[in-house]
Amino acid sequence: MSEKLTEERIRQVPKVLLHDHLDGGLRPQTIVDLAEESGYTELPTTNTDELTAWFHGASHTGSLERFLETFGHTVGVMQTRQALVRVAAECAEDLAADGVIYAEIRFAPELHLDGGLSLDQVVEAVLEGFGQGRDRAAERGHSIRVGTLLTAMRHAARSREIAQLAVRYRDVGVLGFDIAGAEAGYPPTRHLDAFEYLRRENAHFTIHAGEAFGLPSIWEALQWCGADRLGHGVRIVDDIEEFGDGKVHMGRLASYVRDQRVPLELCPSSNVQTGAASSIEEHPIGPLTRLRFRVTVNTDNRLQSGTSLTGEFAKLVDAFDYGWDELQWFTVNAMKSAFLPFDERLSLINGQIKPGFARLKWASD
Numbered sequence: 001m002s003e004k005l006t007e008e009r010i011r012q013v014p015k016v017l018l019h020d021h022l023d024g025g026l027r028p029q030t031i032v033d034l035a036e037e038s039g040y041t042e043l044p045t046t047n048t049d050e051l052t053a054w055f056h057g058a059s060h061t062g063s064l065e066r067f068l069e070t071f072g073h074t075v076g077v078m079q080t081r082q083a084l085v086r087v088a089a090e091c092a093e094d095l096a097a098d099g100v101i102y103a104e105i106r107f108a109p110e111l112h113l114d115g116g117l118s119l120d121q122v123v124e125a126v127l128e129g130f131g132q133g134r135d136r137a138a139e140r141g142h143s144i145r146v147g148t149l150l151t152a153m154r155h156a157a158r159s160r161e162i163a164q165l166a167v168r169y170r171d172v173g174v175l176g177f178d179i180a181g182a183e184a185g186y187p188p189t190r191h192l193d194a195f196e197y198l199r200r201e202n203a204h205f206t207i208h209a210g211e212a213f214g215l216p217s218i219w220e221a222l223q224w225c226g227a228d229r230l231g232h233g234v235r236i237v238d239d240i241e242e243f244g245d246g247k248v249h250m251g252r253l254a255s256y257v258r259d260q261r262v263p264l265e266l267c268p269s270s271n272v273q274t275g276a277a278s279s280i281e282e283h284p285i286g287p288l289t290r291l292r293f294r295v296t297v298n299t300d301n302r303l304q305s306g307t308s309l310t311g312e313f314a315k316l317v318d319a320f321d322y323g324w325d326e327l328q329w330f331t332v333n334a335m336k337s338a339f340l341p342f343d344e345r346l347s348l349i350n351g352q353i354k355p356g357f358a359r360l361k362w363a364s365d
């Protein structure tokens, strides 16, 4: 059965993406163009093929901190309104062409102020770009909805301000909040006031936790901060013991995560690059799927990881022999976990996802 799940077919099924960074998804040619327009001279090369390879190689170091250094170049060329509009529009177009029908794209407004834009102007430029990209995709027959998550950098001190920004723009495209950046040494509780504020505002947030640091980070994100979802959360496997005879022992935190159906925004290729997993075959998505955690599959950074959502699914199909049923399960899991009103989630599941998979499944029989 699995030999029928080619990339071409996987691209055709309706997919849902919850964890993807705007500044981790630029087209290499766009980086070169924007660098030239803005006089940014720090790029390692202006040859697009070499630049593509450079991002991939420089990100595959086994260290999250080194991985994050590559963002200096993408953020470096995203400092004007036009640049942000272009990058956001192309992001929506690229995802739509990959068969993504619903995406939540995150970025950190505080990283885009060097050209003199205000936080509000940064958010407005990105929202405008998503709108343009969605319209251009529709002209080509691809329908996509794109929501935005505002990220605060965990080493910085602007999380409360960014949380307020997210609430201010909640009715015009911003769906939630996140914190990202180096994890070790920057526990989520540093930003407790931002999370408490968001909860009082009935707002949604996810936290990068359990990627480069283990269970204490996940525990704080859930039990101190009240995160709705976990960005990665992959180290939850440290709280699970599997024995050769098929018996499984789960610690209290892993049980909580599974029982509460806490969504895990898993990003397999990214984890291999940062050393959070040793290979796709060894990635904890295997046991976490088998144990029926609320697993979702994501790209994290399409540029740095040289991937797409279709690409991530194809790698999982190869490594774990997954079929349409598993891919549909990941997709429905993601849609259920989106920061979109319940009725809209339901209508995407019943109106697009299930019929889309059914069509492809029949075609494979």
Ligand SMILES: O=c1[nH]cnc2c1ncn2[C@@H]1O[C@H](CO)[C@@H](O)[C@H]1O
Residues within 6 Å of the ligand: 021, 022, 023, 024, 064, 068, 071, 075, 106, 107, 108, 111, 151, 180, 181, 182, 208, 211, 270, 300, 301
């Ligand atoms: O996998 C990740 N873990 C933690 N932080 C990340 C990851 N990918 C990207 N960013 C950080 O998020 C910022 C806003 O999009 C990026 O600039 C990068 O520093």
Ligand SMILES: [Zn+2]
Residues within 6 Å of the ligand: 019, 021, 180, 208, 231, 300
């Ligand atoms: Zn991420």
